[in-house]
Amino acid sequence: MKASAKRRFGRSGLELTAMGFGTAPIGNQFRRVPEEDARAVIGGAWDAGLRYFDTAPMYGHGLSEHRLGESLRAYPRNDYVLSTKVGRKLKPVPAGGLTSFFWVDMPPFEIEHDYSYDGCMRSFEDSLQRLGRARIDILFIHDIDVFSHGPELQKQHFRTAMDSGWKALEKLRSEGLVKAIGVGCNEWQVCEAALRERDFDCFLLAGRYTLLEQDALDTFLPLCEERDVSIVLGGGFNSGILATGPVKGAHYNYSEAGPEILARVAKIEAVCKAHDVPLKAAALQFVLAHPAITTNIPGTRTKKHLDENIALIEHPIPGELWVDLRKQGLVRENAPVPT
Structure with a gap:
């Protein structure tokens, strides 16, 4: 598969490259x-x-949006697809008064979660300014999941997003300021609950459909197919282990991988080695075989790793590899595989 191949993005009218x-x-x-x-x-x-770029206010507390907007200014606006997210507003704080588990050397802005109508509208407008753009193509409600908020607070944020924030996104879509609206989070169950309540076009699913995890095949991905809803797949390496392999200290979903995960990845990697295929290539290509998944967006910080990912997503993989993974129970029987 060519990383630059254009693929239909559900009912939105957009086309995204296979790799974003x-x-x-x-x-x-x-x-x-x-x-x-x-x-x-x-x-x-x-x-x-590559012609699809995804960002969010959360990423570096505005830094990612600033950097992306500055770089994309050199290219025609109609030649690429741009997505960002709402649900977090940025408030200025004194320099040096901010620490974060995820981000370093970031601008002096702290995050305030706000999934209300007004909060989503403000977040959207602020993102336009940071990006230096008059419109966004895809807008996601960001992280209304248990992973981000814990079980009790998640219920509150989800309800606010569905009852209030949704109205902001639907208004922006109806006015043509965005072409597709959805939810981006770490749990397919939350995405499915949102789709059953509201008329979303798309989802950004991080890490919950991979070579390691295919439970989204039970109900969520079939529902997406039924409603012509498309998926942007993030976290396809499960935050590291499907890139590094089962090495000591490998990360799985932002934490150190346990023995069971290490053992399963070791089995997957052994099958890949038997067919002379890099584990990363199998991980990147597997997810794109599902008809609901339009694009895979592995994050990278260097051109060297970007070039590597492009080569891996285009690496030839024999069909026998997928047959062997199924035989060993490492890929579900109903999981689509590349042909």
Whole structure:
């Protein structure tokens, strides 16, 4: 599969490249990215034919949006698809008074969760300014999941998003300021609950449909197919382990992987090695075989890793690899696989 291949994005009328560019890493995720490196990797993505770029106010507390907007200014606006997210507003704080588990060397803005109509409208307008754009193509409600808020607070945020924030996104869609609206989070169950309540076009699902996890096949992905709803797939390496393999200290869903996960990844990797296929290539290509999944957006902070991901998503994989993974119970029988 070509990373630059255009694929239909559900009922939205948009087309996204099979591989998009996820910009969390250039928001200084876990370590600082020099400005010249951020510009180089975005330019490299463009030169490789990638035309879908995803960002969010959360990523570097505004830094990712600033960097992406500055770099994309060099290219025609109608030639790419841009998505960002609502649900977090940024408030200025004194310099040096801010710490974060995820972000380093970030602008002096703290995050305030707000999934109300007014909060989503304000977040959208602020993102337009940081990006330097008059419109966004895809707008997601960000992180209304248990992982982000805990079980009790999640219920409150979900209800506010469905009853109030939804109205803001629907208004923006009806006015043509965005072309597609959806939810982006870490749990397919939350995405499914949102789809059963409201008329969303799309979802950004992070880490919950991968070579390691296919429970979304039970009900969520079939519902997406039924309603012509498309998925942007993030976190396809399960936050690291499907890229590094089962090494000591490998990360699975933002924490150190336990023995059971390490053992399962070891079995998957052994099958890949038997067919002379990199584990990362199998992980990147597997998810794109599902008809509801339009694009895969592995995040990267360097042009070297970007080029590697592009080569991996285009790496030839024999059909026998998928047959063997199924035989060993490592891929579900009803999981679509690349042909």
